[in-house]
Every structure is written in structure tokens, then in C-alpha cells.
Amino acid sequence: MKKIVWGIWLLATLVLAGYYGWLLLQADDKSELLIGEATHGHFQIELACSSCHTQAFGGGEVLQDACVSCHGDDLAMAHDSHPRKKFTDPRNADLLKVLDARQCISCHTEHQNERTHPMGVTVPEDYCFHCHEDIGERRPSHVELPFDSCASAGCHNFHDNRALYEDFLVANSGGPWVKSVAQLAERNAASRAPLPDLPAPAFDDTALMGKHPQVAADFLASSHAAAGVGCAGCHTGNNDQWLQKPELNQCKTCHAGEVETWLQGKHGMRLAQDLSAMSPSMGRLAFQAHAGDRHQGCTSCHGAHKFDAKTAAVGGCLECHADQHSLAFNDSPHGLLAQQALNNQRPWSEAVTCATCHMPRLVNGDTGIKVDKESVSALGESAIVSVTHNQNLTLRPNEKMIRPVCMSCHSLEFSIDALADESLIQNNFKGKPHQHIESIDWAVKREQR
Ligand code: HEC
Ligand code: HEC
Ligand code: HEC
Ligand code: HEC
Ligand code: HEC
Ligand code: HEC
Ligand code: HEC
Ligand code: HEC
Ligand code: HEC
Ligand code: HEC
Structure with missing residues (x-):
């Protein structure tokens, strides 16, 4: 009898598990299965269960592979300070007893919003303690520091320390807080990637333009017309x-890099999972009331047929975004530079726009290489300079902006201090930083000993 009961139980469990497994991968409506809201980074794709749960019954390694397939390249490019291979080294086995740092989900689990910190981190903020308890013994400057301050703004990050490691701090100490206007222009001086051969015209463009005078006016003034792209x-x-x-696929024939990077950020990540396009009404930020139904696509910032990058860089963004930081931009010193450039009072290359920070020009897609004439010519023919369309690539932690963006115009010290000041982020960088982060001072002092 007992055997039969257990048999039924087992069968029922298997059927149920099979049903859920099937639902996880196949069912159309997956919302009833969601065991808890997804994190800030992933909520847009939370109903695309199989983007992370690539197999119905896979835990650990299956999830790990999914995380790495979407984030592996960026972490590698960021010279991850704590890569998995550091912890597969048997000499570090002891460190893993409390926190298995080989697994992404040890620090970034999902569906548990109640214990999720910014950047999808689900461990308490003093977790560096587990492995660096003895830091004060080797570094007198660190003796009094609480462990929840290690990764506070401007000091360290767990993964990306490209603007924060000791040699870099020492090499870039000093300098005026803002550089001369002549130096500013270097940032935009590097040339664009080559485009593929254009297809031969197949329509009667003149007749079409006669039928659509507004299209014709916009089109003829655009760089598409100038470059010989026909209808x-x-x-x-x-x-x-x-x-x-x-749509996207047509733009892709000539602008593959823009499309690819756009799909990786919060503007395009839903389309990358074959979900409907993202719109402000689905977002968690503050947006313009009238923009709720504006769907993201190549024309949401550029606008057919002007396809003009200048309007896209500020005005385009403010068609949708209306949080405190975004709305404060026009009134900031950077906003003033952008206004002057739009009014032809200074060259466009000296403007600081929303896109300067959020969609910077990168060399070969790398946020660590400075975009100036010297660095680019040192790379020779392999250097491809392009505007990243992944506006999340430099967003968090915000020290990611230091090298590709702020340091084209400001000193390292000023950049670190400014980005660590929450009130400056709120008012979009109007005024000097209120506090000073001592990282550079300590690094220089150690160097001098
Ligand atoms: C962005 C990636 C991601 C997406 C999308 C996602 N999950 Fe998860 N899910 C995870 C992670 C990470 C865990 C935690 C695993 C752990 O901590 O052991 C998890 C855990 C679970 C668990 C608990 C069982 C387990 O394996 O630990 C269930 C059930 C689950 N997810 C169902 C879903 C369903 C249903 C959907 C779609 C409606 C979904 N998930 C979408 C990443 C995701
Ligand atoms: C299908 C691709 C995909 C998968 C799979 C995926 N992510 Fe993400 N993740 C994204 C995108 C897109 C974003 C949002 C853009 C960004 O922040 O880079 C994001 C954001 C994040 C963030 C930053 C959140 C923030 O608020 O800044 C973390 C941390 C993260 N993912 C970790 C993980 C981990 C851990 C896993 C595995 C459990 C995982 N991701 C699986 C695509 C993915
Ligand atoms: C020991 C804890 C820990 C582990 C393990 C870990 N992370 Fe993180 N991760 C963090 C912390 C803390 C942050 C917040 C920013 C920082 O300090 O670098 C973060 C930030 C991120 C971000 C957003 C910021 C960025 O630099 O891109 C992504 C994406 C991310 N982690 C992905 C992963 C993936 C993928 C794995 C597994 C290969 C992983 N993490 C393993 C602690 C961890
Ligand atoms: C699971 C263990 C573990 C955790 C948690 C951990 N680290 Fe590390 N960390 C290591 C190991 C192992 C090394 C390599 C040590 C070495 O090479 O001497 C290292 C190296 C470093 C270095 C040297 C820089 C480098 O690139 O080699 C810094 C700085 C650092 N960790 C800071 C932190 C901070 C800050 C935190 C918390 C945000 C943290 N670590 C969390 C294990 C850990
Ligand atoms: C660089 C790509 C591109 C080129 C070149 C282009 N178009 Fe378009 N066109 C678009 C896009 C994208 C839309 C859809 C606009 C939307 O979704 O709002 C569109 C829409 C249209 C429409 C319908 C909507 C409207 O505004 O009335 C007409 C008509 C049109 N285009 C005519 C032309 C003509 C004529 C030419 C050549 C002189 C041309 N297009 C060249 C991208 C282009
Ligand atoms: C047949 C090839 C082709 C297609 C398809 C195409 N473009 Fe272009 N695009 C070009 C060329 C050529 C240029 C000029 C490049 C230059 O000046 O360096 C250009 C320039 C641009 C610029 C820069 C404009 C400026 O003023 O700086 C934008 C923005 C742009 N395209 C957007 C799009 C969008 C959006 C689509 C899809 C609706 C698209 N393009 C489709 C070839 C194409
Ligand atoms: C969020 C707004 C936004 C969206 C959406 C957008 N772009 Fe852009 N794009 C810009 C901005 C801003 C610039 C110019 C940045 C600058 O000059 O600093 C730009 C520049 C470009 C350029 C010129 C590239 C260069 O290297 O100078 C091309 C080509 C382009 N975009 C194509 C596209 C395509 C294709 C899509 C669809 C995948 C797209 N854009 C979607 C804002 C956007
Ligand atoms: C058509 C409306 C629209 C336009 C135009 C637009 N955005 Fe967005 N943006 C969104 C939506 C929707 C999100 C996703 C919000 C969310 O995930 O809660 C977003 C997300 C972002 C994020 C990531 C926020 C985060 O917390 O991860 C940044 C940064 C951003 N946009 C900057 C820009 C910039 C810069 C421009 C102009 C070059 C721009 N956007 C143009 C609608 C728009
Ligand atoms: C000088 C650089 C800079 C400029 C210019 C700038 N931003 Fe930002 N933006 C940042 C930084 C830094 C953050 C904060 C990242 C973090 O730490 O979370 C941010 C955050 C954001 C966010 C996310 C807000 C949130 O609550 O999560 C959005 C959306 C955004 N910016 C849009 C814009 C728009 C739109 C413009 C132009 C009107 C603009 N930004 C101009 C640097 C800049
Ligand atoms: C293209 C050059 C350029 C870039 C890139 C740039 N800035 Fe600026 N920034 C300036 C100029 C020029 C001023 C105005 C100086 C003046 O008004 O005298 C300024 C002003 C500021 C101010 C206000 C100072 C005051 O006294 O009001 C802050 C804060 C600031 N920048 C921070 C940043 C940060 C942080 C970044 C990177 C995320 C950054 N900037 C990127 C050129 C730039």
C-alpha cells in the first residue's frame, strides 16, 4: 500500500514538474509562473523565461552559461578584477566556503526583489569582508575603514576597476579640473567606420519625391542623400x-554595429528576445506623460527622414525621458555648451550632450580606450570608432564613464569626485563636487614611500 502511495506521489510530482518545465519553455502566458518580480536590469524580459532558464530543469551551470552568454564579453573587456578563474584556483578554495564566487547567482540571484540592492546585487554590502578581512594589516590607510565602504562610489568595484586601479590613479594624478576647449574637440575628431557598398537604385526617386514633398525636403538635406543612398x-x-x-533590418544592412549594440541595452533588449518593442508606459523611470506609447526603434530618436544625429543627442531623448536628472540637463554648464553648439556658436565637437555620456564614441567597442587622435592612430587600421547604441554600457557603476567620457575633458580626480556626488547626478552636473574621494592621494603617497 505504502509503495503505491509513494508511487502515485512520485508520478504526480513528475507530471507536475513536467507541466511546469513545459510551461517554462513553451506556454504563451508565463506570468502566472513568475515567482517574484525580476531585478531592475531584467524586468523587461522577465516573461521570456527561457532567456535565462535555457533548459527546464537546469540550475547552477545552466544559469551560469546564460549569464555568461549575455554578459561574458563585457566583463572580459572590463578586465574583471574577480573572474571565475581566480576562484577555481585550489589555493583560494577556502575563500569559497561562505560565498561561492565562481557562481554569478551567489551574488546576483533573481526574483527576490526584497533583498536586491542596486545593480542586481543580492549579498549584504559588507561582503568584501569574507575574503579581505586582513586588508588593514597590509594597508595602514585602510585600518579604520568599514567593510561596507569598499565599494562605495569612487573607491573599488567588484568587477570593473579600469579607472580605479593603483597604477592608473598614480599616472593620472594632478592636472587642471577642466581642459582647454581645443583639447575637447579631439574626442569627436576620429573618423567613422567604413560602410558597405550601396545597392543600385531600384525605384524612380524623382517621381517618388514629387509625390512626397516633405519627405523629399528632409531627405535631400540628410547625410543619406549626400552619401548617395537612394529611396x-x-x-x-x-x-x-x-x-x-x-525597420531595424533595413538599417542593419548598412549600420550593423549600431543595431547590434542597441539590442544590448534597455532600449532594445526586448526586441532582442523577440518581445514587443519597449515603450515608456512599460518602464520604471519617470517619462513625459504624452510619450507612453512611443515605441523604441531606430526612428524614435533620429526621426525619418532627417536621420540627424544632433537632434537625436538631446531633444530626441527629452521627447521621452522626464526624470529629475534628465530635465535638469538644459540648465547645466554642459547643457549650455550643447545649446551653443546647436546655435552654431561653437563647433559641434565641443558640445556635451546626453549622448556624450550615455552613447559615447568607442574604439572597437571598448570603453577603456581613450577616443583621441593619438590613441586611435596608434591602433592603425584596426581602429573602428563608432557611437555605441547601448546606453547602459557606461551607466553603472558610473565609474565606467570616467575613461571614455569625462577624462576627455576633466582630470581623473575631478571626475571621480563628481561621479561620487549623488546631488550632482540629480542636478545633471551643475556646480563643483561636495566631497573628495581620497583614492588618488593614498595611491600617490604609497608610491612615494
Ligand atoms: C534574467 C534571468 C531570469 C529570467 C528571465 C527568469 N529567471 Fe527564474 N531564476 C533566475 C535565477 C538567477 C534564479 C535563481 C537560482 C538560484 O538562486 O538558485 C531563478 C530561479 C527560479 C525558480 C526557482 C527554482 C530554481 O531553479 O531555483 C523558478 C521556479 C523560476 N526561476 C521560474 C522562472 C519563470 C517561470 C520565469 C519566466 C516567467 C523566469 N524564472 C524568468 C533567473 C531568471
Ligand atoms: C538574454 C540576455 C541576458 C541574460 C541571459 C542575463 N542578462 Fe543580465 N542583463 C541583460 C541586459 C540586456 C541588461 C540591461 C542592460 C545592462 O544593464 O547592461 C542586464 C542587466 C544586468 C545587471 C545590471 C543590473 C543593473 O541594474 O545595473 C546584472 C548585475 C546582470 N544583468 C546580471 C546577470 C546575471 C547574474 C545573469 C544570470 C543569472 C544574467 N544577468 C542573465 C541581459 C541578460
Ligand atoms: C562575489 C559577488 C559577485 C559575483 C560572484 C558576481 N558578481 Fe556581478 N556584481 C557584483 C557587485 C557587488 C556588483 C556591483 C558593481 C561592482 O561592484 O562591480 C556587480 C555588478 C555586475 C554587473 C553590472 C555592472 C558591470 O560592471 O557590468 C553585471 C553585468 C554583473 N555583475 C554580472 C555578473 C556575472 C555575469 C557574474 C558571473 C560570471 C557575476 N556578476 C558574478 C558582485 C558579484
Ligand atoms: C570570494 C572572495 C572575494 C571577495 C568576496 C572579494 N574579493 Fe577581492 N580578491 C579576491 C582574490 C582571491 C583576489 C586576488 C588576490 C591576489 O591576487 O592577491 C582579490 C583581489 C582584489 C583586489 C586587487 C586588485 C586586482 O585586480 O588584483 C582588490 C582591490 C580587491 N580584491 C577588492 C575587493 C573588494 C572591494 C571587494 C568587495 C566589493 C572584494 N575584493 C571582494 C577575493 C575576493
Ligand atoms: C535611411 C532610410 C530611408 C531612406 C533612404 C528613405 N526612407 Fe522613407 N522611410 C524610412 C522609414 C524608417 C520610414 C518609416 C517612418 C516611421 O515609421 O515613422 C519611412 C517612411 C516613408 C514613407 C511613409 C511615411 C511618410 O512619412 O509618409 C514614405 C512615403 C517614404 N518613406 C518615402 C521615401 C522616399 C520617397 C525616399 C527617397 C527620396 C525615402 N523614403 C528614403 C526610411 C527611409
Ligand atoms: C544603404 C545603406 C544605408 C541604409 C540602409 C541606412 N543608412 Fe544610414 N547612413 C548611410 C550612409 C552612407 C551614411 C553617411 C555616412 C557618413 O556620412 O559617414 C549614413 C548616415 C546615417 C546617420 C548619421 C547622420 C548624421 O547626420 O550624422 C544616421 C543617424 C543614420 N544613417 C541612420 C540610419 C537609420 C535609422 C537607418 C534605417 C532606417 C539607416 N540609416 C539606413 C547608409 C545607410
Ligand atoms: C536613444 C536614441 C537613439 C536611438 C533609438 C538610435 N540612435 Fe542612432 N544615434 C543617436 C545619437 C544621439 C547619435 C549621435 C551621437 C553623437 O554624435 O554623439 C546617433 C548616431 C547614429 C549614427 C551615426 C554613427 C556614427 O558613428 O557617427 C548612425 C549610423 C545611427 N545612429 C544609426 C542608428 C540605428 C541604425 C538605430 C536603430 C538600431 C539607431 N541609430 C537608434 C541616438 C539614437
Ligand atoms: C521613445 C522613448 C525614448 C527615447 C526617445 C529615449 N529613451 Fe531612454 N529609455 C526609454 C525607456 C522606455 C527606457 C527603459 C526604462 C526602464 O527600463 O524602466 C529607457 C532607458 C534608458 C536608460 C537606462 C536607464 C536605466 O535605469 O537603466 C538610459 C541611460 C536612457 N534611456 C538614456 C536615453 C538617452 C541618452 C536618450 C537620447 C539619446 C534616450 N534615452 C531616448 C525610452 C526612451
Ligand atoms: C556628464 C554626463 C551626463 C550627461 C550629460 C547626462 N547624463 Fe544621464 N546619467 C549620468 C550619470 C553619471 C548617471 C547615473 C548613473 C548611476 O550612477 O546610476 C545618469 C543617469 C541617467 C538615467 C538613469 C536615471 C535613473 O534614475 O536610473 C537616465 C534615464 C539618464 N541619465 C538620461 C539622461 C538624459 C536624457 C540626458 C540629457 C537630457 C542625460 N542623461 C545627460 C551622466 C550623464
Ligand atoms: C566634451 C568635454 C566634456 C566632457 C566629456 C565632460 N565635461 Fe564636464 N564640463 C565640461 C566643460 C567645458 C564644463 C564647463 C566649464 C565652465 O563652465 O567653465 C564642464 C562642467 C562640468 C561640471 C560643473 C562644474 C561647475 O563649476 O559648475 C561638472 C560637475 C562636470 N563637468 C562633470 C563632468 C563629468 C562627471 C563628466 C563625465 C561623466 C563630464 N563632466 C564630461 C566639459 C566636459
């Missing part, structure tokens, strides 16, 4: 038929 460049659909509404 067919975008409007060619299946069997060479006229395509009324060109």
Missing part, C-alpha cells in the same frame, strides 16, 4: 517590392 536603400522589401515602413 531603395531603405524601402526595398521582399522581391524588390516597395516596403512602406522600413
Whole structure:
């Protein structure tokens, strides 16, 4: 009898597990299965369960592979200070007893919003203690520091320390807080990536333009017209038929890098999972009331047929974004530079726009290489300079902005202090930083001993 009961129990469990496994990967409506809201980084794709749970019954390694497939390249490029291989070294086995740092989910679990800190971190803030308890013995400067301050702004990050390691701090100590205007322009001086050959025109552009005078006016003033792209460049659909509404795939034929990076950030991540396009009404930030239904796509900032990068860089963003930081921009010293450049009072290359910080020009997609003439020519032909369309790439932790953005114009010290000041982020960088982070001072002092 007992055996039968257990048999039924086992069967029922298997059927149920099978049902849930099936739902996880196959069912259309997965919302009833969601065991808890997803983190700030992933909530947009939380119903695409199989983007993380690539197999129905996989825990540890299956999830690990999923995390690495989406984030591995960026962590590698960031010279991750605590890569997995540091912990697979048997000499460090002891350190893993409390916190298994080989697994992403030891520090970043999902569906547990109640214990999730910024950046999807689900361990208490003093966790560095587990492995660096003895730091005060080797560094007198650190004796009095509480362990929840290690990773506070401007000191250390767990993964990305490209602007914070000791040699870099020493090499970039000193200098005026802001550089000369002549130096500013270097940031934008590097040239664009080469584009593929343009397809031969297949439509009667002159006739089409006659029919659509507004389109014609915008188009003729655009760099597409200047570069010889005809209507067919975008409007060619299946069997060479006229395509009324060109989308991502048409832009991709010539701008593959922009499309690829755009799909990796919060503007494009839903389309990357074959979900509907993101719109402000689905977001968690503050947006313009009238923008709720504006869907993200290549034309949400550029606008057909002008496709003008200048409007896109500030005005385009403010069509949707309306949080305190975004709204404060126009009134900031950077906003003033952008206004002057839009009014042709200074060259566009000297403007600081939303895109300067959030969509910086990168060399070969790397946020660690400075975009100036010298660094670019040192790389020779392999250097491809492009505007990243992943606006999350330099967003958090915000020290990611220091090298590709702030340091083109400011000293390292000023940049660290400014980014560590929450009130400056709120008012979009109006005024000097209120506190000083001592990292550079300590590093220089140690060097001098
Ligand atoms: C962004 C990645 C991600 C997405 C998307 C996601 N999950 Fe998860 N899920 C995780 C992680 C990480 C864990 C935690 C595993 C752990 O801590 O052991 C988890 C745990 C779970 C668990 C607990 C069982 C277990 O394996 O630990 C269930 C059930 C679950 N998820 C269901 C879902 C369902 C259903 C969906 C879609 C509606 C979904 N998940 C979407 C990442 C994700
Ligand atoms: C399908 C691709 C995909 C998978 C799988 C995935 N992520 Fe993400 N993750 C993203 C995107 C897109 C973002 C948002 C853009 C950004 O912050 O870079 C993000 C954001 C994050 C963030 C930053 C959150 C923030 O608020 O700044 C962390 C941390 C993170 N992911 C960790 C993980 C971990 C750990 C796993 C495995 C359990 C994982 N991701 C699986 C695509 C993915
Ligand atoms: C020992 C804890 C720990 C482990 C293990 C860990 N992380 Fe993190 N992760 C953090 C902390 C803390 C942050 C916050 C920013 C920082 O300090 O670098 C973070 C931030 C991130 C971010 C957003 C910021 C950035 O630098 O890109 C991503 C993405 C991320 N982790 C992915 C991963 C992935 C993928 C793995 C597994 C390969 C992983 N993490 C393993 C602690 C951890
Ligand atoms: C699970 C254990 C573990 C945790 C947690 C941990 N570390 Fe480490 N950390 C290590 C190991 C191992 C090394 C390599 C030590 C060595 O090479 O001497 C290291 C190296 C470092 C270095 C040297 C820099 C480098 O690139 O080699 C710094 C700085 C550092 N950790 C800071 C931190 C901070 C800050 C935290 C918390 C945000 C932290 N660590 C959390 C294990 C850990
Ligand atoms: C660089 C790509 C591109 C080129 C080149 C281009 N278009 Fe378009 N066109 C678009 C996009 C994208 C849309 C859809 C706009 C939207 O979704 O709001 C569009 C929409 C249209 C529409 C329908 C919507 C409207 O505004 O009336 C017409 C008509 C049109 N284009 C005509 C033309 C003509 C004529 C040319 C050549 C002179 C041309 N297009 C060249 C991208 C392009
Ligand atoms: C047939 C190839 C082709 C297609 C398709 C195409 N473009 Fe372009 N695009 C170009 C060329 C060529 C330039 C000019 C490059 C230059 O000046 O260096 C350009 C320039 C641009 C610029 C920069 C404009 C400026 O003023 O700086 C934007 C923005 C742009 N394209 C957006 C798009 C969008 C969005 C789509 C899809 C709707 C698209 N393009 C489709 C070839 C194309
Ligand atoms: C969030 C707003 C936004 C969206 C959405 C957007 N762009 Fe852009 N794009 C910009 C801005 C801003 C610039 C110019 C940045 C600068 O000059 O600093 C730009 C520049 C470009 C350029 C010129 C590149 C260069 O290296 O100078 C091209 C080409 C382009 N975008 C294509 C696209 C395509 C294709 C898509 C769709 C995947 C797209 N954009 C979606 C804001 C956007
Ligand atoms: C069509 C509306 C729209 C336009 C235009 C737009 N955005 Fe966004 N943006 C969004 C939405 C929606 C999100 C996702 C919000 C969320 O996940 O809660 C977002 C997310 C972001 C984020 C990430 C926020 C976070 O917390 O991870 C940044 C940064 C950002 N946008 C900057 C810009 C910049 C810079 C521009 C102009 C170059 C711009 N956006 C143009 C709608 C827009
Ligand atoms: C000088 C650089 C700079 C400029 C210019 C700038 N930002 Fe930011 N932005 C930041 C930093 C730094 C953060 C905070 C990142 C963090 O620590 O979370 C941020 C955060 C954001 C966020 C996320 C807000 C949130 O609550 O999560 C959005 C959206 C955003 N910016 C949009 C914009 C828009 C739109 C503009 C132009 C109107 C703009 N930014 C101009 C540097 C800049
Ligand atoms: C293209 C050059 C450029 C870039 C990039 C840039 N800035 Fe600036 N910044 C300036 C200039 C020029 C001023 C105004 C100086 C003046 O008004 O005299 C300024 C002003 C400031 C101010 C206000 C100072 C005051 O007295 O009001 C702060 C804070 C600031 N920047 C921080 C940053 C941070 C942080 C970054 C990186 C996220 C950054 N800037 C990126 C050029 C730049």
C-alpha cells in the first residue's frame, strides 16, 4: 500500500514538474509562473523565461552559461578584477566556503526583489569582508575603514576597476579640473567606420519625391542623400517590392554595429528576445506623460527622414525621458555648451550632450580606450570608432564613464569626485563636487614611500 502511495506521489510530482518545465519553455502566458518580480536590469524580459532558464530543469551551470552568454564579453573587456578563474584556483578554495564566487547567482540571484540592492546585487554590502578581512594589516590607510565602504562610489568595484586601479590613479594624478576647449574637440575628431557598398537604385526617386514633398525636403538635406543612398536603400522589401515602413533590418544592412549594440541595452533588449518593442508606459523611470506609447526603434530618436544625429543627442531623448536628472540637463554648464553648439556658436565637437555620456564614441567597442587622435592612430587600421547604441554600457557603476567620457575633458580626480556626488547626478552636473574621494592621494603617497 505504502509503495503505491509513494508511487502515485512520485508520478504526480513528475507530471507536475513536467507541466511546469513545459510551461517554462513553451506556454504563451508565463506570468502566472513568475515567482517574484525580476531585478531592475531584467524586468523587461522577465516573461521570456527561457532567456535565462535555457533548459527546464537546469540550475547552477545552466544559469551560469546564460549569464555568461549575455554578459561574458563585457566583463572580459572590463578586465574583471574577480573572474571565475581566480576562484577555481585550489589555493583560494577556502575563500569559497561562505560565498561561492565562481557562481554569478551567489551574488546576483533573481526574483527576490526584497533583498536586491542596486545593480542586481543580492549579498549584504559588507561582503568584501569574507575574503579581505586582513586588508588593514597590509594597508595602514585602510585600518579604520568599514567593510561596507569598499565599494562605495569612487573607491573599488567588484568587477570593473579600469579607472580605479593603483597604477592608473598614480599616472593620472594632478592636472587642471577642466581642459582647454581645443583639447575637447579631439574626442569627436576620429573618423567613422567604413560602410558597405550601396545597392543600385531600384525605384524612380524623382517621381517618388514629387509625390512626397516633405519627405523629399528632409531627405535631400540628410547625410543619406549626400552619401548617395537612394529611396531603395531603405524601402526595398521582399522581391524588390516597395516596403512602406522600413525597420531595424533595413538599417542593419548598412549600420550593423549600431543595431547590434542597441539590442544590448534597455532600449532594445526586448526586441532582442523577440518581445514587443519597449515603450515608456512599460518602464520604471519617470517619462513625459504624452510619450507612453512611443515605441523604441531606430526612428524614435533620429526621426525619418532627417536621420540627424544632433537632434537625436538631446531633444530626441527629452521627447521621452522626464526624470529629475534628465530635465535638469538644459540648465547645466554642459547643457549650455550643447545649446551653443546647436546655435552654431561653437563647433559641434565641443558640445556635451546626453549622448556624450550615455552613447559615447568607442574604439572597437571598448570603453577603456581613450577616443583621441593619438590613441586611435596608434591602433592603425584596426581602429573602428563608432557611437555605441547601448546606453547602459557606461551607466553603472558610473565609474565606467570616467575613461571614455569625462577624462576627455576633466582630470581623473575631478571626475571621480563628481561621479561620487549623488546631488550632482540629480542636478545633471551643475556646480563643483561636495566631497573628495581620497583614492588618488593614498595611491600617490604609497608610491612615494
Ligand atoms: C534574467 C534571468 C531570469 C529570467 C528571465 C527568469 N529567471 Fe527564474 N531564476 C533566475 C535565477 C538567477 C534564479 C535563481 C537560482 C538560484 O538562486 O538558485 C531563478 C530561479 C527560479 C525558480 C526557482 C527554482 C530554481 O531553479 O531555483 C523558478 C521556479 C523560476 N526561476 C521560474 C522562472 C519563470 C517561470 C520565469 C519566466 C516567467 C523566469 N524564472 C524568468 C533567473 C531568471
Ligand atoms: C538574454 C540576455 C541576458 C541574460 C541571459 C542575463 N542578462 Fe543580465 N542583463 C541583460 C541586459 C540586456 C541588461 C540591461 C542592460 C545592462 O544593464 O547592461 C542586464 C542587466 C544586468 C545587471 C545590471 C543590473 C543593473 O541594474 O545595473 C546584472 C548585475 C546582470 N544583468 C546580471 C546577470 C546575471 C547574474 C545573469 C544570470 C543569472 C544574467 N544577468 C542573465 C541581459 C541578460
Ligand atoms: C562575489 C559577488 C559577485 C559575483 C560572484 C558576481 N558578481 Fe556581478 N556584481 C557584483 C557587485 C557587488 C556588483 C556591483 C558593481 C561592482 O561592484 O562591480 C556587480 C555588478 C555586475 C554587473 C553590472 C555592472 C558591470 O560592471 O557590468 C553585471 C553585468 C554583473 N555583475 C554580472 C555578473 C556575472 C555575469 C557574474 C558571473 C560570471 C557575476 N556578476 C558574478 C558582485 C558579484
Ligand atoms: C570570494 C572572495 C572575494 C571577495 C568576496 C572579494 N574579493 Fe577581492 N580578491 C579576491 C582574490 C582571491 C583576489 C586576488 C588576490 C591576489 O591576487 O592577491 C582579490 C583581489 C582584489 C583586489 C586587487 C586588485 C586586482 O585586480 O588584483 C582588490 C582591490 C580587491 N580584491 C577588492 C575587493 C573588494 C572591494 C571587494 C568587495 C566589493 C572584494 N575584493 C571582494 C577575493 C575576493
Ligand atoms: C535611411 C532610410 C530611408 C531612406 C533612404 C528613405 N526612407 Fe522613407 N522611410 C524610412 C522609414 C524608417 C520610414 C518609416 C517612418 C516611421 O515609421 O515613422 C519611412 C517612411 C516613408 C514613407 C511613409 C511615411 C511618410 O512619412 O509618409 C514614405 C512615403 C517614404 N518613406 C518615402 C521615401 C522616399 C520617397 C525616399 C527617397 C527620396 C525615402 N523614403 C528614403 C526610411 C527611409
Ligand atoms: C544603404 C545603406 C544605408 C541604409 C540602409 C541606412 N543608412 Fe544610414 N547612413 C548611410 C550612409 C552612407 C551614411 C553617411 C555616412 C557618413 O556620412 O559617414 C549614413 C548616415 C546615417 C546617420 C548619421 C547622420 C548624421 O547626420 O550624422 C544616421 C543617424 C543614420 N544613417 C541612420 C540610419 C537609420 C535609422 C537607418 C534605417 C532606417 C539607416 N540609416 C539606413 C547608409 C545607410
Ligand atoms: C536613444 C536614441 C537613439 C536611438 C533609438 C538610435 N540612435 Fe542612432 N544615434 C543617436 C545619437 C544621439 C547619435 C549621435 C551621437 C553623437 O554624435 O554623439 C546617433 C548616431 C547614429 C549614427 C551615426 C554613427 C556614427 O558613428 O557617427 C548612425 C549610423 C545611427 N545612429 C544609426 C542608428 C540605428 C541604425 C538605430 C536603430 C538600431 C539607431 N541609430 C537608434 C541616438 C539614437
Ligand atoms: C521613445 C522613448 C525614448 C527615447 C526617445 C529615449 N529613451 Fe531612454 N529609455 C526609454 C525607456 C522606455 C527606457 C527603459 C526604462 C526602464 O527600463 O524602466 C529607457 C532607458 C534608458 C536608460 C537606462 C536607464 C536605466 O535605469 O537603466 C538610459 C541611460 C536612457 N534611456 C538614456 C536615453 C538617452 C541618452 C536618450 C537620447 C539619446 C534616450 N534615452 C531616448 C525610452 C526612451
Ligand atoms: C556628464 C554626463 C551626463 C550627461 C550629460 C547626462 N547624463 Fe544621464 N546619467 C549620468 C550619470 C553619471 C548617471 C547615473 C548613473 C548611476 O550612477 O546610476 C545618469 C543617469 C541617467 C538615467 C538613469 C536615471 C535613473 O534614475 O536610473 C537616465 C534615464 C539618464 N541619465 C538620461 C539622461 C538624459 C536624457 C540626458 C540629457 C537630457 C542625460 N542623461 C545627460 C551622466 C550623464
Ligand atoms: C566634451 C568635454 C566634456 C566632457 C566629456 C565632460 N565635461 Fe564636464 N564640463 C565640461 C566643460 C567645458 C564644463 C564647463 C566649464 C565652465 O563652465 O567653465 C564642464 C562642467 C562640468 C561640471 C560643473 C562644474 C561647475 O563649476 O559648475 C561638472 C560637475 C562636470 N563637468 C562633470 C563632468 C563629468 C562627471 C563628466 C563625465 C561623466 C563630464 N563632466 C564630461 C566639459 C566636459
